[in-house]
Amino acid sequence: MMNIPRKELLALGAGLAGVAVLAFLPLVTEGFWLSLSVNIMLYAAICTAWALFSGPTHLVSLASAAFFGVGTYSVAIFIDVLPFPALILIAVVAGALLATLVGLATLRLSGVYFVIFTLGLAELLGQIVTWVQTNFGGTIGLYVFTDFTETHLYWMLLALTVVVFVTGWLINRSRLGLALRIIGNDEAVARHVGVDTARTRVILFAVSGAFIAVAGAIMAPRYGYITPDAAFNPMTSFLVVIMALLGGTRRLWGPLVGVVPFTVVMDFISGHFPNQTAVIMGLAFLAIVYVLPDGVTGQLETLFRRRRSIDKSLLAASAEEGR
Numbered sequence: 001m002m003n004i005p006r007k008e009l010l011a012l013g014a015g016l017a018g019v020a021v022l023a024f025l026p027l028v029t030e031g032f033w034l035s036l037s038v039n040i041m042l043y044a045a046i047c048t049a050w051a052l053f054s055g056p057t058h059l060v061s062l063a064s065a066a067f068f069g070v071g072t073y074s075v076a077i078f079i080d081v082l083p084f085p086a087l088i089l090i091a092v093v094a095g096a097l098l099a100t101l102v103g104l105a106t107l108r109l110s111g112v113y114f115v116i117f118t119l120g121l122a123e124l125l126g127q128i129v130t131w132v133q134t135n136f137g138g139t140i141g142l143y144v145f146t147d148f149t150e151t152h153l154y155w156m157l158l159a160l161t162v163v164v165f166v167t168g169w170l171i172n173r174s175r176l177g178l179a180l181r182i183i184g185n186d187e188a189v190a191r192h193v194g195v196d197t198a199r200t201r202v203i204l205f206a207v208s209g210a211f212i213a214v215a216g217a218i219m220a221p222r223y224g225y226i227t228p229d230a231a232f233n234p235m236t237s238f239l240v241v242i243m244a245l246l247g248g249t250r251r252l253w254g255p256l257v258g259v260v261p262f263t264v265v266m267d268f269i270s271g272h273f274p275n276q277t278a279v280i281m282g283l284a285f286l287a288i289v290y291v292l293p294d295g296v297t298g299q300l301e302t303l304f305r306r307r308r309s310i311d312k313s314l315l316a317a318s319a320e321e322g323r
Helices: 006-023 032-057 064-078 084-106 112-137 150-172 175-185 187-192 197-223 234-247 254-272 274-291 295-322
Strands: none
Touching: 006 150, 032 064, 032 150, 032 175, 032 197, 032 234, 032 254, 064 084, 064 112, 064 197, 064 234, 084 112, 084 197, 112 234, 150 175, 150 197, 175 187, 175 197, 187 197, 234 254, 234 274, 234 295, 254 274, 254 295
């Protein structure tokens, strides 16, 4: 039987209670607030999936838009011939396969080279889809008609977020999680002790890509008409990185701290200052990198450690004086 620490059991209970409360949200709200809740849940799922890979490996992936687009088109292409659950499975396979191929080709790279490649991936796929649709389909874009409402999308995204968290928790307690922690601390040491760093990264990249592709598949019915520009929008990748870094990636739940406020703020900015959205995003990214390099949660953990260290020093000093 799995030995689960008491602290994790308490966190699990709090998480289940939170999920139960969130599940009732669509029943008490509608319109703008429900739409905003769908956006928040979407980025909660994607940012957490992104943190599965980029958190422990410290590699910044800008491939989220590529995986999201692949999932979206998995639904758009087959929506008329297959049931939606089958389309979700296709998105899983497509996202994992794309991540595996990209990982095998690029995860031996490091630093800026990996970032550049993943940034260009979404643009490459978007151009390929555009070329195929223009030359063989006659039109750019596909219709997606379903009976799903915002409430259905919200519940599916909530379920996806829960699955991502459970997967992350299981990985963290497995040998794969141990290998990732060693790689994150010192890749040279990881190789020295026999960890296959490339294989470990590829596996986690595939898991992350599959989850992000599922998020894209779930959101396809919301758009109604899928185009390459919308499906493979690089803005998706940048938003995911900014939100995750704002919350912090030391903990799997860290990105959630950045998702909620940043989604609300971006919704306001895009509605009132649509022409300045990209500039504001760039400034936000620079501010986060320079002011909060470890995110909000990382900063709080650092402050708590300092506080405990000071308290221990004071106790030790008091004990010495008592002698």
